[in-house]
Amino acid sequence: MLSAQSLFPSQRHNMTLLTKLASIALLIASGVIAAPWSHQSRVSSTTHHTRALGPHNIKIRSFHPSSTFEFNKTYGVTGVDHPLSKRALKASSSEAAKSFLESKTEIHPSEITHRTSHSSENISNEFFNQEINGIKVANAVANVALKENRVISYGANFVKPKNIASATPIFQQEKAIENAEFVTGAKYNSYPVELQYIITDSGDAVLTYTIEVQNDDTFELYHVHVDASDGEVVSVVDFVSSATAYRVTPFTSQDLSDTGFSLITDPFDELASPNGWHRYGTTNTTDTSGNNVRAYVAGNAGYETTVQSSSTNIYNYVRDPTLSVYQGTNPDAARVNVFYIANMMHDLTYRYGFTEKTWNFQQDNRGLGGAENDRMEIRVQGNSIGIITVPADGRPAMMELGIWSQGDGAFQNDVTIHEYTHGIVGRLTGGGTAKCFQTTEAFGLNEGWADALPNLIQRTSAEDRDFLYAKWANGKNLRTYPYSTNKTTHPRMYGDSGTNSDTLAIAELWAVIWHEITVALMKEHGFASNLFDPTLTNGNTMTLHLIIDGLIAQPCNPTFIDARNAVIQADANRYNGANKCTLWKAFAKRGLGYGATTTKINSEILPPEC
Incomplete structure (x- = not known):
């Protein structure tokens, strides 16, 4: 790794620096997820991820040691007792889960902080962070699932670091922001800077400024961890994953070539969207924006949505294949189709448990839990054929669908569903942080x-x-x-x-x-x-x-x-x-049988009972 003095803003335009950058095979070795109780140094697809960022194409290799995960293979279908139950102490799900984590990880209870929880039917899921010196460790997390007050599974990557940096920052925050901008080519977006520890692949706990930067044009969004002692970038977290009626390609159609277009009336689900798709709080809309989704084209006027073709909330726009994708009502047809597909995804997955409490995408959560003001923002006819940025719960996801070789990707429904699914995956694993897919x-x-x-x-x-x-x-x-x-x-x-x-x-x-x-x-x-x-x-x-x-x-x-x-x-x-x-x-x-391990050797073995 390079020091801030030799790398950053004062020499941004120095050709010697750029030459040096071009020769660097590794700029950043980092850890967004910490080791179970030790660290690893072997480069593997399960523990590392290399990406090139910024205008200088700087290569960043992130380090994420594997978590410990135990489930019914160890605990059986009915689970195991937690320490408090053995002492006949009455405990909440979070207290029970925390006591179990203490026993498994040998981390002091003062260093285990409950972050969030989710209950579904008879299952309680509890999520935790590790702290050092009262400061959160950004890459040390755990989750415990309980059924009828018994532990049925847990995952954790809490760590006992070799060395712990001082909890007092030395490097100036303003210069740390400049360094974060330089490495990523993105700009600081004024989101509050937070002090957090990061565990590196050397097994050390480094105090960092956690700085959020973004590029509105490319939909990039990063958390950059800058060493608070010398300004060196030690980690980067990437949040990018590539009575109404609507004339659309139906939800179960893969694209417009399957069934063409239909005028579909009142497709919203009354449980998932009881106020329909065009109301949030006290606001009623008559365009392709609402509680769950806003579909727009980025134009000179900003967010250009499609307004109703006739009252009330009828969106009957016909696609004309003889015109350019940008001409006539074709942009309107594109926005309406994407608005419909994304809302259908919201409503369907709501039925299966992706709700307000499990960190879904809504402006108004109607007092049902979770953070709000985070509907899905979708830009059609953009620069990318398909991309999505998924931040933590309470911040809107940003999807972009572009023009493909054969036409407007807004009519390729499986691509919209694909991108929306990244939002679901990012939010559900790890308890709404959207940080858990970095290897x-x-x-x-x-x-x-x-x-x-x-x-x-x-x-x-x-x-x-x-x-x-x-x-x-x-x-x-x-x-x-x-x-x-x-x-x-x-x-x-x-x-x-x-x-x-x-x-x-x-x-x-x-x-x-x-x-x-x-x-x-x-x-x-x-x-x-x-x-x-x-x-x-x-x-x-x-x-x-x-x-x-x-x-x-x-x-x-x-x-x-x-x-x-x-x-x-x-x-x-x-x-x-x-x-x-x-x-x-x-x-x-497919080789992932009972005997499969992370060594990636095919196993077609079944458990003895099968």
Whole structure:
């Protein structure tokens, strides 16, 4: 790492500096997620992620040691007692979870801080941070799940650092902000700067300024951790993941080539959006903005939304394929379609547990918990074919959909669903922080879930059919292989990933595993034509429950093994393990069986009971 004196603003335009930067293979070794009780130095896709940032294309390698994650393989379906129950002490879920963490991690209770919680049916999920000297450790987190006051799973990466920096900052905050801007090429956005410790891959606790910078043009948003003693950048967290009526391509249509357009009346869900899509608080809207979503084109007047074509809230705009995507009512048709798809995603996933309490995207939470003023902001006809920035609960996510080779990506519904899914994944894992997918493997898994949801949602029967992503807008399948249960058609296996730093390969493997799970569960339980009824026990409804529940249960920066185990745990929690062997068979088919480890060797072994 370079010192601030040799690297930063006073020499920004110095050609010698730029030459030096170009030769640097590693600028920043950092830790956004801390080690379980020790540190690792081996570079791996499960612990590191390298990205290039800023106008100078500076390479940043982040370090995120793997979490400890224990689930029903260790604790059984009914769970285990926590220390307070053994002492016959009455305790809340958070107190019980904290006592369990103390016993497992040997971290002093004064250094464990409860951050948030979520309860669903008979499961309580409690989330914690570690503190040192009364200051939060940004990359030391834990989550504990309890059922009937017994622990059924936990994940943690609390750490006992080798060395702890002074809690008093020395380097000037203003200069630290300049350094953060220089490395990322983004600008400080006036979000309050916070002092936090970061655990580095050397095992030390470094006091840092946590500075938020963003680039409005490119939708980049970062938390930059700058050493408070000398101004050196030690870590970067990246939040980017790539009676009304609406004329739209229906929600279950992959794109406009499937079924064309329909005028759909009152599609909002009365549970998820009881005031409809065009009201938040006391505000009523007559354009493509509302409680859950705002869809707009960035123009000279700022956020240019589409207004109703006729009262009240009728959005009947016809796409004209003979005109440019920018001409006539084509921009209006694009905004209306995206507004509809994103709202449908909000309402559907609300039914399955992505609600105000679990950190969803809404302006007005109607007093039901969580932070508000964070609806999904979607810019259509932008510069990127598809990208989303997902900050923590209480701050709006920003999605951008652009123009593809074959047309406006706003009509490629699976891409909108893909990007929205990044928001769901980012918020649910880690308790609403949106910081838990920073390793190469976790980043790839995030992309995998984002492909899995449109594949699931846009099914119209239990047929075992292949899925091609973004095929209309791209002119062909955007992925390397179609998603298929046929291993000749889609050959990816867990053992092929090795130390692979190719996030697309990781994503495709995880998504095809979910393809296998969906098909297997539908063969056993059939297909629900109404996915909006989460009480149905059909294969596709079960799959969506397992995705949502697993995301909440798994630890921060999950590996394939962690994510798999969380799904098995989710089935134990919700279905008492009824699908255990079906799930294990699906995992084993792709090499992620009972004997699989992080060494990435294929295992097609099933548990003895299967």
